[in-house]
Amino acid sequence: MYDELLEDIAQENGLREVNTYTKLAAGLGGILLCLLSTSFAAPLFIAVALSLALLTIARIDAKTYLKIFVGPAIFALFSVIVIILISGGGEIFWRWQPLPWLSLSITRVSINEGLFVFSRFLGGMSSLVFIALTTPMTDLFAVMRRARFPAEVLDLAMIIYRTIFLIMSHLVLVYRAQVMRLGYRSIRESVHSYATLCGAVFIASWESGEDLVRAMEARCYDGKFAALGEGGPVRLRPALAVFSFLVISAGIVVATRHISFM
Amino acid sequence: MSHIILEARDIRYRYPRGPEAIHGISFHVRRGEKVALVGPNGAGKSTLLLMFNGMIRPDLGTILIDNEPIRYDRESLRTVRKRIGFVMQNPDRQIIAPTVYQDVAFGPTNLGLSEQEVKGAVEKSLRLVGLSGFERRPPHQLSGGEKKRVAIAGILAMDPDVLVFDEPTSGLDPSGSEDIMELLDELNQQGKTIIISTHDIELAYPWAERAILLLNGKILQEDVPDIAFGDQDLVRKARLSMPTLLELYLELERRGFHLPGRKPRTVLDMINIMDRAFRNKPCYTEPGTISLVDVDSPNGVDLSVWRSSNPGVPIGGMGTRAKQYAADRMIPLDFTYGVIDKCILKALLGEDSLIIITGSMVQRVHERVDEFCRENQVCIRVSNLSKDGNR
Numbered sequence: 001m002y003d004e005l006l007e008d009i010a011q012e013n014g015l016r017e018v019n020t021y022t023k024l025a026a027g028l029g030g031i032l033l034c035l036l037s038t039s040f041a042a043p044l045f046i047a048v049a050l051s052l053a054l055l056t057i058a059r060i061d062a063k064t065y066l067k068i069f070v071g072p073a074i075f076a077l078f079s080v081i082v083i084i085l086i087s088g089g090g091e092i093f094w095r096w097q098p099l100p101w102l103s104l105s106i107t108r109v110s111i112n113e114g115l116f117v118f119s120r121f122l123g124g125m126s127s128l129v130f131i132a133l134t135t136p137m138t139d140l141f142a143v144m145r146r147a148r149f150p151a152e153v154l155d156l157a158m159i160i161y162r163t164i165f166l167i168m169s170h171l172v173l174v175y176r177a178q179v180m181r182l183g184y185r186s187i188r189e190s191v192h193s194y195a196t197l198c199g200a201v202f203i204a205s206w207e208s209g210e211d212l213v214r215a216m217e218a219r220c221y222d223g224k225f226a227a228l229g230e231g232g233p234v235r236l237r238p239a240l241a242v243f244s245f246l247v248i249s250a251g252i253v254v255a256t257r258h259i260s261f262m
Numbered sequence: 263m264s265h266i267i268l269e270a271r272d273i274r275y276r277y278p279r280g281p282e283a284i285h286g287i288s289f290h291v292r293r294g295e296k297v298a299l300v301g302p303n304g305a306g307k308s309t310l311l312l313m314f315n316g317m318i319r320p321d322l323g324t325i326l327i328d329n330e331p332i333r334y335d336r337e338s339l340r341t342v343r344k345r346i347g348f349v350m351q352n353p354d355r356q357i358i359a360p361t362v363y364q365d366v367a368f369g370p371t372n373l374g375l376s377e378q379e380v381k382g383a384v385e386k387s388l389r390l391v392g393l394s395g396f397e398r399r400p401p402h403q404l405s406g407g408e409k410k411r412v413a414i415a416g417i418l419a420m421d422p423d424v425l426v427f428d429e430p431t432s433g434l435d436p437s438g439s440e441d442i443m444e445l446l447d448e449l450n451q452q453g454k455t456i457i458i459s460t461h462d463i464e465l466a467y468p469w470a471e472r473a474i475l476l477l478n479g480k481i482l483q484e485d486v487p488d489i490a491f492g493d494q495d496l497v498r499k500a501r502l503s504m505p506t507l508l509e510l511y512l513e514l515e516r517r518g519f520h521l522p523g524r525k526p527r528t529v530l531d532m533i534n535i536m537d538r539a540f541r542n543k544p545c546y547t548e549p550g551t552i553s554l555v556d557v558d559s560p561n562g563v564d565l566s567v568w569r570s571s572n573p574g575v576p577i578g579g580m581g582t583r584a585k586q587y588a589a590d591r592m593i594p595l596d597f598t599y600g601v602i603d604k605c606i607l608k609a610l611l612g613e614d615s616l617i618i619i620t621g622s623m624v625q626r627v628h629e630r631v632d633e634f635c636r637e638n639q640v641c642i643r644v645s646n647l648s649k650d651g652n653r
Contacts, residue, residue: 011403138361138400161360165402211355218317218348218356219369219416220340226359226367226380228398 030127043123558621581620
């Protein structure tokens with residue numbers, strides 16, 4: 001509950017001042033190439049390149065980075081195991097039929113398939129995390145405005161963004177107060193405390209909604225929400241780095257299109 | 263005397279299903295004044311303040327701005343809120359946008375300013391409150407004092423004539439509180455009328471030009487601070503305590519010391535009164551010099567040279583930009599609040615001092631020192647290094 005939020009890391013990362021479009025090109029380009037690739041090599045390259053960029057240039061703490069990966073990685077691993085066991089084809093290395101209608105096997109094709117899916121997961125996840133850890137939401141709002149997102153949706157998103165942190169801090173306060181008074185000692189008590197916590201946070205968010213209206217009224221709200229000024233301009237070096245990254249990745253996608261692990 | 267900018271005439275207000283919060287209050291504020299509404303919790307201070315910009319409409323009575331009663335239609339309220347800026351007690355309730363820039367730009371954007379004008383207004387107000395460079399930061403990452411400054415900048419960007427602050431220093435540490443009070447002084451020096459509500463009587467006493475003591479929705483006393491806070495019974499009735507300096511002065515008087523001059527509002531006043539009462543003159547040595555470095559002056563002064571030729575001379579910072587200037591150049595500041603008085607105290611001991619100062623505050627130093635010198639027949643030299651050259 002007290003973990004650092006991704007958003008906080010993004011606000012202070014080493015690539016914060018790099019132009020948003022440049023960073024988005026690297027992240028979205030990475031995801032697209034992972035999807036286009038028919039081999040495990042290009043997604044792995046993308047994962048390694050973007051992870052290195054995050055750890056060295058953006059100065060993201062390695063432990064935090066690993067932690068972000070752990071949750072999705074567990075899901076991915078399960079899926080990969082299922083893929084390896086269920087799909088078939090080619091040389092069979094291991095086979096087991098626990099039930100008449102269920103046959104599990106590990107084959108050459110299934111290992112290739114599993115590895116391919118896992119490398120895609122790594123590549124896609126690194127690309128997504130690259131965007132999340134280098135580009136704060138506040139910068140993405142500016143891009144969305146530029147991309148002509150409906151103003152109503154965007155204004156609402158911005159207000160929600162601002163309010164989430166207020167509600168979060170309120171939630172932490174109430175939770176701490178409950179823990180201090182042994183509110184989570186037993187299951188019964190935990191359920192009761194959790195319900196009270198939800199109630200308190202609901203009331204707080206209701207109140208902060210009313211405050212918001214008042215604060216907007218007091219500042220002559222007329223249906224307009226200021227846009228955040230543009231971030232840093234597109235600079236040659238980062239743009240070139242991203243361009244070369246995408247070109248090399250695309251090259252690997254093409255060159256390895258027929259290559260598989262086994 | 264300048265004209266009345268804000269006036270309350272027999273205001274009454276009752277919260278829905280609640281007791282009457284304001285029982286017939288009348289008072290006025292003149293342009294350029296610094297007024298403190300002082301009272302315990304629940305005295306009706308915040309309710310009253312919210313009426314000034316039309317957030318609450320009184321049940322009875324009238325609020326007048328420039329002798330015109332407030333009208334409560336949408337268009338008139340916009341004009342009122344542009345002229346009377348309200349800074350809430352809790353900045354988290356006032357800051358609505360995801361970044362500092364967007365929040366400060368909120369008012370000007372809704373007033374229909376062009377994008378370029380909005381940008382100019384935001385830059386100007388952030389510079390005024392000392393938060394230049396914070397534009398892209400999200401508010402939840404700021405400290406309490408910084409959030410307060412963002413809230414103030416958001417109001418300043420609308421360029422109001424009157425600034426109303428509800429408990430401007432609540433939740434801030436002493437140094438943060440002093441910085442905010444100093445900022446209020448700076449804004450006042452630039453011509454803004456300032457009204458604050460507070461129950462911190464020690465803070466209001468030296469700051470305010472006029473104090474209004476409130477209790478249970480009524481005005482208990484309205485006068486200059488030394489009279490408003492000087493009546494022990496009234497102060498106790500309002501569940502407040504008398505400012506320490508004033509209490510000390512009154513206790514000394516009660517013990518038969520004849521103390522000349524007006525009641526002290528600052529340590530300087532008190533020292534001066536005691537010097538004159540017991541030693542019959544304010545200064546025993548040749549008074550020291552107060553040097554000024556104006557950070558807004560085009561004539562730059564090389565402070566590192568000055569500091570090495572004047573080692574150990576205490577340095578004060580006046581004005582947000584001046585403090586920023588000192589911080590940027592890693593100059594440690596000895597005084598950041600009540601700077602002029604502290605420098606006069608040094609001068610009376612025969613010691614020199616330096617004030618790094620924002621352009622708009624230079625006049626204030628001259629006025630305060632001249633006033634002190636006139637009252638006490640001493641001569642303290644104020645030398646503006648940015649004007650006279652680096653001597």
